[in-house]
Every structure is written in structure tokens, then in C-alpha cells.
Amino acid sequence: MDRDEVRRKLEFYRDLGIRELHVRAAPRTEAVPVTVPAVVEALAPAAVPQKVEVPAPPPMLSMTPDDDSLPGILEDIGDCTRCKLHRGRTNLVFGVGNPQAKLVFVGEGPGADEDAQGIPFVGRAGQLLTQMIEGTAAKEGIPVRRPDVYICNVVKCRPPENRTPEPDEMQTCGQFLFRQLMAIQPRAICALGSTAAKALLGTKDGVMKLRGRWHKWRDVPLMVTYHPSYLLRAYNVQAKREAWEDLKKVLHFVYD
Numbered sequence: 001m002d003r004d005e006v007r008r009k010l011e012f013y014r015d016l017g018i019r020e021l022h023v024r025a026a027p028r029t030e031a032v033p034v035t036v037p038a039v040v041e042a043l044a045p046a047a048v049p050q051k052v053e054v055p056a057p058p059p060m061l062s063m064t065p066d067d068d069s070l071p072g073i074l075e076d077i078g079d080c081t082r083c084k085l086h087r088g089r090t091n092l093v094f095g096v097g098n099p100q101a102k103l104v105f106v107g108e109g110p111g112a113d114e115d116a117q118g119i120p121f122v123g124r125a126g127q128l129l130t131q132m133i134e135g136t137a138a139k140e141g142i143p144v145r146r147p148d149v150y151i152c153n154v155v156k157c158r159p160p161e162n163r164t165p166e167p168d169e170m171q172t173c174g175q176f177l178f179r180q181l182m183a184i185q186p187r188a189i190c191a192l193g194s195t196a197a198k199a200l201l202g203t204k205d206g207v208m209k210l211r212g213r214w215h216k217w218r219d220v221p222l223m224v225t226y227h228p229s230y231l232l233r234a235y236n237v238q239a240k241r242e243a244w245e246d247l248k249k250v251l252h253f254v255y256d
Contacts, residue, residue: 001067009051068183070099073176077156081129083172084191085157085165086195091118095152095180101185103254104150105129106177106194109165115158120151125228132228142255152180152200181217190247193227211246211254223250 047175050131074094080086093110096119105121113123121129137144153175155165165173178198181189191197196208200217201224203210210224226239 016218033246051230068179070095070180070183073179073183079174080156083157083169085155085159085169088160089157090115092156093103093153093158095155096120097146097149097150098105098148099150099184101148101184103144103148103190103250104152104181104184104186104188105133105190105192106196106200107153107183107192109153109155109162110158111162111229113160117231119234121228124232128228128231131242132247135245137251137255140248140251142251144241144251144255149183150175150180150186154196164195170195174199186254188250189220189222190250191224193230196227197224209229211242212249221253 014167034104049058077092077094080092089110097104107121110120111123111125113126114120120126131149133149154177155169156176157173159169189200191200197203197205197210198206198223201210201215207224207226211226213223215222215224223246226236226243230236231240231243
């Protein structure tokens with residue numbers, strides 16, 4: 001990877017709001033943090049032609065290897081202690097499903113059941129998500145089941161009392177979510193809830209304003225819909241109808 005390519009990739013992560021990356025100079029060396037804006041500035045071309053000391057490119061970023069893969073990303077995460085969420089976790093919850101999936105669902109973070117099993121969306125909300133995927137696909141004549149898609153979360157460790165992940169936690173864990181999506185290269189992404197939407201789109205808008213229409217994560221079409229945990233509440237009848245309509249759009253776009 002040449003100097004300009006390193007700078008372009010760093011600018012991309014800076015624009016996503018990531019302020020710090022963990023890099024390693026060679027395999028099996030300890031990852032160390034670098035500040036994205038500082039490295040971008042160091043790699044930027046000089047404003048005027050002059051003879052200057054040009055810093056050497058930083059070590060290869062562990063988050064952007066050319067041959068990235070889901071097992072490689074999981075290996076890089078390791079026994080993660082990069083943010084405070086690791087203190088209360090039982091299991092790191094990476095992701096599950098087809099590594100070559102055409103459709104990826106992204107949620108907020110693990111709950112108690114997910115933390116216990118190390119698998120995303122296995123509790124009540126996860127069971128509803130499975131019903132939504134398989135039930136809607138069956139009604140629409142699309143041969144898709146849960147194992148055919150890929151499911152993951154913005155953060156990989158359970159926030160205390162299932163609270164919303166904090167910005168620094170989302171920023172730290174977000175680099176691995178972005179790597180997952182780049183490794184899979186899905187045809188579309190479905191963001192479940194406002195936390196996932198904000199992490200992927202860099203927006204402050206909520207689900208009700210974003211849902212029902214297509215957005216873009218890089219060049220990948222992205223649909224925002226309600227998180228299944230929100231749909232479990234008995235009074236959200238209209239939201240359930242809207243979520244099913246959103247899912248129908250996604251399934252037909254991806255699999256038709």
C-alpha cells in the first residue's frame with residue numbers, strides 16, 4: 001500500500017468519526033493506538049513546494065488489510081479491552097451467518113442472552129427478527145432463511161443494563177463493524193434501530209425520519225427500520241406493519 005492510499009483510507013475513517021485506530025507493525029506484535037487526524041495531517045501533501053522531511057508511512061493498519069476476512073477480524077479483536085464495555089461481558093458477540101451474505105442486518109449491541117451465548121439476536125428480539133426474516137420471505141416467495149444472511153451489532157460487548165452504547169464505545173468498536181461490512185461486501189444493509197443508523201450513516205436523525213427509503217453506506221444501499229426490541233412492545237402495532245414493509249423492500253431488492 002503506497003503513501004497516498006494510506007492517506008485516503010485514513011481520511012475515510014476520519015470522516016466516519018473514528019478518532020483512534022489500533023495498528024501493528026507486523027503479525028503478532030502488540031497493537032498500539034494512533035490518532036487518525038494526526039496521521040492524516042502528517043501524510044497530507046505540502047501546501048507549497050519545498051524541501052521538507054517527509055515522515056515515513058505508518059505501519060500497515062490492522063483494520064484495513066487487503067486480504068481481510070471475518071476470521072482475521074475476529075483474531076484482531078482478540079480478548080478486547082479497548083473500551084470499558086469489556087469489564088462486564090461474559091462473551092464477545094462478533095456476528096453470525098453467511099460470510100458471503102447478500103444481506104447484512106446491523107443492530108445496536110448484545111443483550112443478556114447474547115452475552116451468555118456469544119451469538120447476536122438470540123433473545124426475544126432475536127427470535128422476532130428470525131420470524132420477520134423467514135416469515136416475510138416465505139410470504140413473498142423468496143427462499144431465504146436466517147442462516148443465509150449475516151447479523152451483527154455496532155458494539156460487540158453488552159452495555160450495562162442494556163443501555164445505549166456511548167459515543168466512545170461506538171467509535172472504538174465501529175472500526176470492526178466497518179471491517180466486517182467491507183469483508184462481506186453485501187448487496188444491501190438493514191440497520192435495526194437508531195443506534196445502528198447513526199453509526200452507519202453519521203446522522204442525528206431517528207428511525208421514524210429515516211425508515212422506508214434507501215440510504216447509502218459507502219456504495220452499499222442501506223435501509224433503516226425499527227429494532228425488534230421496539231416492536232415487542234404491545235402498543236407499537238403501526239410500527240410492526242411499517243417494519244414488515246421495510247423488510248419486504250429489502251428482501252425484494254436483494255433477492256429478486
